[in-house]
Amino acid sequence: MHAQPVLPLRIETERLILRPWSEDDAPALRSLWAERDPRARRRITPDGRPTVDELREQIHDAVTAQERTGLALLVVEQRSTPGFAGYCGLVVGQATEAEPELAYELLRRIHGHGIATEAARALVAAADVAGWTRLWATIRDWNAPSRSVAGKVGFRESGRIDRDAERGDSLWYVRDAGPR
Known part of the structure; x- marks a missing residue:
């Protein structure tokens, strides 16, 4: 039994399915890592790490952690094109289990179609129903x-900024739960 709220492990919208990770998602996750902006902290290193096998281990560890915390980072799939399109979920990140961080990222070919907004909106609604009263996002x-x-899913700038001259400042966004 969790002292914290528990996020559902499957969320569906008109166009999307947010589902648990499978180790079979590791190659697509590595593709996502490879196409990240050069300023991103987590990228494929010059020596080729993380490997697909290392990402499989990370997926396994993440699934184990979600059973313990009630938080979940879910794979985003489009109903029209099954398969890994990215991820969206709640993580501790730079926040806490009690006030987790919303995280989302999509493969570049998916950008510009409202998929991230639709996934984040569904995830935030599920978090409200589950009982989280405050969510954060660092961007x-x-x-x-x-x-x-x-902004489209109800977050606002909190005023907190983590300065980083090398990778760009991280802006902290906050969202308090909506009506239940």
């Missing part, structure tokens, strides 16, 4: 599309 100042998604 690099240069990432205007992610900042836009956060």
Whole structure:
């Protein structure tokens, strides 16, 4: 039994299915890592890490952690094109289990179709129903599309900024639970 709220492990919308990870998602996750902006912290290193096998281990560890915490980072799939399109979920990240962080990222070919907004909106609604009262998101100042998604699903800038001259400042967004 969790002292914290528990996020459902499957969320469906008109166009999307948010589902648990499978180790079979590791190659697509590695593709996502490979196409990240050079300023992103987690990227494929010059020596090729993480490997697909290392990402499989990370997926296994994440699934184990979600059983313990009630938080979940879910794979985003489009109903029209099954398979890994990205992820969306709640993580501890730079926040806490009691006030987790919303995280989302999609493969570049998926950008520009409202998929991130639809996934984040469904995830935030599920978090409200589950009982979280406050959510956070940290977004690099240069990432205007992610900042836009956060605003569309009810987040606002909190005023907190983590300065980073190398990768860009991280802006903290906050969202208090809506009506239940």
